[in-house]
Amino acid sequence: MTTAADLAGLAALLADETRAGICLALLDGRSWTAGELAAHTGVAPSTATAHLHRLVAGGLLVERRxxxxxxxxxxxxxxxxLLEDLATRTEPGPARTGSLRAVTASAALRRGRTCYDHLAGRLGVAVTDAxxxxxxxxxxxxxxxxxxxLAWLADLVGWDPAQPRPGRRPLARGCLDWTERREHLGGLAGAKLCETFLDNRWVVRIGSGRAVRLTTAGHAALRDHLGITVTCSPPR
Amino acid sequence: MTTAADLAGLAALLADETRAGICLALLDGRSWTAGELAAHTGVAPSTATAHLHRLVAGGLLVERRxxxxxxxxxxxxxxxxLLEDLATRTEPGPARTGSLRAVTASAALRRGRTCYDHLAGRLGVAVTDAxxxxxxxxxxxxxxxxxxxLAWLADLVGWDPAQPRPGRRPLARGCLDWTERREHLGGLAGAKLCETFLDNRWVVRIGSGRAVRLTTAGHAALRDHLGITVTCSPPR
DNA sequence: ACGACAGTTCGGTGCTCATCGAAGGGTTCC
DNA sequence: GGAACCCTTCGATGAGCACCGAACTGTCGT
Incomplete structure (x- = not known):
């Protein structure tokens, strides 16, 4: 039995614009640092700390020091x-009821998508494994x-590893995927790889969202460079 | 593209205990009056009015004067x-991910359930139709x-229609079902009917929730009194 | 060891909003 | 027509909370 107070408490976690912004940012499946989220939402670090405390205490987020x-x-x-369901309701237009369209879109997301600026979904995990x-x-x-x-990657993406890198972004970092529940390659290396995939049209974006589709050229490239075959049609 | 402000605005509608209580009450599919909701949540009528305005403006509720x-x-x-998804999250315990159990429970609810104090779901609609x-x-x-x-109903439920009724509850009212999208019989008549069904064990409650199941005796009673046959196993 | 950095704690400020009572407008019943 | 009733509008009040800056703790690089 759920009481009104419980429901209100849960909703209150998302009822603040800053906390909502944090959750939407995290919807890409990445782990973000407190500072990144503060900058992204435009509040002071101390404010972000308080919000993260509430979100973790409420069970919506988990933290890793x-x-x-x-x-x-x-x-x-x-x-x-849950966040995507809520977000869907804020968008106007028809096809709101859990339609076939939403289901297939979700399936497309599971197959492959960009996660911030690198590859995720089954495609991202498969590339990382390879x-x-x-x-x-x-x-x-x-x-x-x-x-x-590093040399192999530099050759593939056409990029000089000796050249000094601006900023302090880590070269390779893990990113936990919420559909695959697996780590995949993020960081600068993941971003460069994704850039190359898009530039060469090995993957193309589906519509305007984050979902991507592997092209025929992409299949060939994966076979030639990584020796893997990723199915593009839904399994099962 | 959903902005953080949109998401926060939607969540804010449910982030108040009174509004959450209103929505949970409405989860039974009935139409409630503003006064009933005020009494149910324990606030002044003027306060309930303000809340209903916000909920209607936010698209969560519709009103009918x-x-x-x-x-x-x-x-x-x-x-x-959406409300049930949120409510599920507030309950502790395992099997949180859209499990088979939740799906079948939901299917049982669609087949037949009590709606406040009368019958709803396919069963409720079928009885109303008959x-x-x-x-x-x-x-x-x-x-x-x-x-x-009235005489026919009085005979069935064993109740004297001539006797003065306490309170002012309407005898027969419509109640829109959110799974069947159909009106079914509510009001005092619907409540008496439901009471009779439960007393005679024509239907029995499944577990502790609102879902009910038609018994063998219930099948016979529906055939004898209303001349209908309601399937108890899931169609299709 | 030192400075730079990430994050936290704490106190103060200001705004939003939930609440009520009182007064007013419609509707229904007698 | 009048009384009872349901709901609404309008101020006033008070509590909760999002926010920031400043001071502090712990970690990393040099």
Whole structure:
């Protein structure tokens, strides 16, 4: 039996624009740091801290301390589902009732999508797996590239690894996928890889959303460069 | 594209205990009057008015003016779905991810359930339909009983129609079902009928919730008294 | 060891909003 | 027509809370 107070308490977590912005940002499945979320929502770090406390206490987010950073992400896939249901209601237009269209769109998202600026979904995980044998090391939490792996990647994406990198973005980082429940390659390497995939039209965006589709050229490229075959049609 | 402000605005509608209580009350599919909701949530009528304005403006509720009454109900089935999803999250325990259990429970609810104090779901609609040929008239919005229908009902539920009724509850009223999207019999007549069904064990409650199941005796009673057959196993 | 950095705690400020009572407008019943 | 009733509008009140800056703790790089 759910009381009105319980329901109101849950809704109150999302009833603030800043907290809503945090949750929408986390909807991409990545882990964000408290500072990134503060900057993204335009509030002071102290304010972001308070919001994250409430969201974690409310069970919507989980946190992972790492050194002086505090990473947060959505607690589980059901939270992401709930957020997307709510977000759907705020959009005008027809086809609001859990339509076939929404289901297939969701299935497309599961197959492959961009996650912030790198590849996610089954496609992202498959690419990450394939790279594991080519110089990508799973290092506790996150990833690292061997020199050979870096050279291989640099050759693929056409980019000089010796050249100094602006900013301090980590080269390779892990990103937990909320549909696959698996880590996949993010960071600068993941972004460059995704850029290359899009530039070469190995994947193309479906509509204006985050979902992507593997092209015929993409199939060939994956086979040639990584020796894998990713099914493009829904399994089962 | 959903903005954080949109999401927060939607969540804010449910972030108040009184408004949450209103929505949970409406989850039974009935239309409630503003006064009933004020009494149910324990606030002044003026306060309830303000809340209903916000909920209607936000698209969660629809209203229907009838004389000096203002009836409100959930805008559509997707709102009910959303509320139940949120309510599920507030309950602790496992099996939170849209499990088979939740789906079958939902299917049982669609087949038959009590709606406040009368029968709803396919069962409720079927009974209402069958009574249409036996003295139940659809009167614009709502229902009315002919003298013959009243006598027939009084005989079935063992109740003297001549005896003065306490309170002012309408004898027969319509109640829109959010799974069937059809009107069914509510009001005092619907309550008495439901009481008789439960007392005679024509229907029994499934677990502790609102879902009910038609018994073998119930099948026979429906055939004898109303000449209808309601399937108890899931169709299709 | 030192500075730079990420995050936290704390006190103060201001705004939003839920609430009520009183007064007013419609509707129904007698 | 008048009384009872349902609902609404309008101020006033008070509590909750989102926000910031400043001071503080802990971590990383040099």
């Amino acid at each position: 790492q050194g002086r950073h505090r990473y947060v992400q959505l607690a589980d896939a059901s939270v992401a589902q 790279m594991s044998g080519r110089g990508l090391l799973e290092r506790g939490s996150g990833f690292a590239l061997t020199p050979a792996g | 009838q004389g000096r009454h203002r009836y409100v109900q959930l805008a559509d089935a997707s709102v009910a779905q 009574m249409s040929g036996r003295g139940l008239l659809e009167r614009g919005s709502g229902f009315a009983l002919t003298p013959a229908g």
